[in-house]
Amino acid sequence: MKTFLLVLVLAVLTSFRAAAQVSVEITMDQEQFLPSEAVPVAVKITNRSGQQLHLGAAADWLTFSVESTDGFIVIKNAEVPVTGEFDLESSQIGIKRVDLQPYFQIGRHGRYKVIATLRIKDWSASVNSAPKTFDVVNGAKLWSQDFGVPGVTNSPPEVRKFTLEEANYLRLQLRLYVRVSDQSESQVFKVTTLGQMVSFSDPDAKVDRTSQLHVLWQAGAQVFNYALINANGEVVRQEVYNNAGSRPRLVVNEQGEVSVAGGTRRVKPEELPVVPVVPWVKAPGELPAKNTKNMLP
Known part of the structure; x- marks a missing residue:
């Protein structure tokens, strides 16, 4: 029992330290959708760890969970595919964009919240974003x-x-x-x-x-x-x-x-037609005067 508690405490501390060094934020261009409309989200990952992070190698490096604030269960059709490996240097920001609609049954009228979870394999840690809410309304x-x-x-x-x-x-x-x-x-x-x-x-x-x-x-x-x-x-x-x-x-x-x-x-x-760029040519009055001092007769 003591060993289990020790492992649990270490896992919590590791995740806490990771969250202090790497942040995950969900942004949306709109927060209201019709049933079956695409629900695009952008996940912004900020690296403040002081070291390079290699992300995207594992299939579950970035996952999503969607819940209804009205209490009913949101069924997940499949994991949201987020492909493409990349390196994120310290002080850099990486952004991944996905559409949640095909992967969650969110066609019912109501309010939902989505959370993104970033898993950092090299640290054996994970970082959650703050919940982002959106509404599905009937037209x-x-x-x-x-x-x-x-x-x-x-x-x-x-x-x-x-x-x-x-x-x-x-x-x-x-x-x-x-x-x-x-x-x-x-x-x-x-x-x-x-x-x-x-x-x-x-x-x-x-x-x-x-x-x-x-x-x-x-x-x-x-x-x-x-x-x-x-x-x-x-x-x-x-x-x-x-x-x-x-x-x-x-x-x-x-x-x-x-x-x-x-x-x-x-x-x-x-x-619109493309206007060709005409080289600028000085007018005769703008040309420099000839230097006649050293000219031969």
């Missing part, structure tokens, strides 16, 4: 439509569903989301935020002949955003239109192609 459905996924012919197509939802982010900003699920909505393939929208906006959505979703919505007083989403829920193109001359709107031609009519599209920086 309000605005529009939905079934569509067939393009694929092999001569067989029934896979049927999926596009759904547009809105959610009030931290009660300060209304955001528009797109969700791709199976027809029954029991399996969600992807949830993606499209951006900010005004409260009086009525998004226009149309599915083209290639089963891609076109969405046009008002994001400001005279600003409209456009997004093109494929069958997997990935945003493949985004544009911004000004309400200049006429209001932007989606139109469908006889071939089932969708385009934006009206308004004025903003030119993206990468679309």
Whole structure:
């Protein structure tokens, strides 16, 4: 019994010393998510030990635990893979980014907290981060439509569903989301935020002949955003239109192609022509005067 207590005390002291020399911090760009939306986190590791740390060699060098503050158990689907070995010198900061959503069942409405644990093999010690909380909220459905996924012919197509939802982010900003699920909505393939929208906006959505979703919505007083989403829920193109001359709107031609009519599209920086750099040449009046003192006649 005494031996066990001694080992336990030594382990606690080792972890305490490690935490004083190496810190682990979780940061998130946002703290509110829709069910099935990606939950990206960044783990910042700061080395103040005075020696180099070699990290990432073991599969469990950085692990995560997620708990619900409401009391229900959060099921872990698998360990979050954090790959790539690297050396962290003293006074340096290393950052690893992961998405928690595929590895934990966090689709239920409520508040959650996540903790990252860093294991330092050479020290036989581990360091925990402070808990970081985030919320999963339900959005309000605005529009939905079934569509067939393009694929092999001569067989029934896979049927999926596009759904547009809105959610009030931290009660300060209304955001528009797109969700791709199976027809029954029991399996969600992807949830993606499209951006900010005004409260009086009525998004226009149309599915083209290639089963891609076109969405046009008002994001400001005279600003409209456009997004093109494929069958997997990935945003493949985004544009911004000004309400200049006429209001932007989606139109469908006889071939089932969708385009934006009206308004004025903003030119993206990468679309601007490259201006060649012209070497600077002094004007004749700026040229230095000739030195005629030592010139031969």
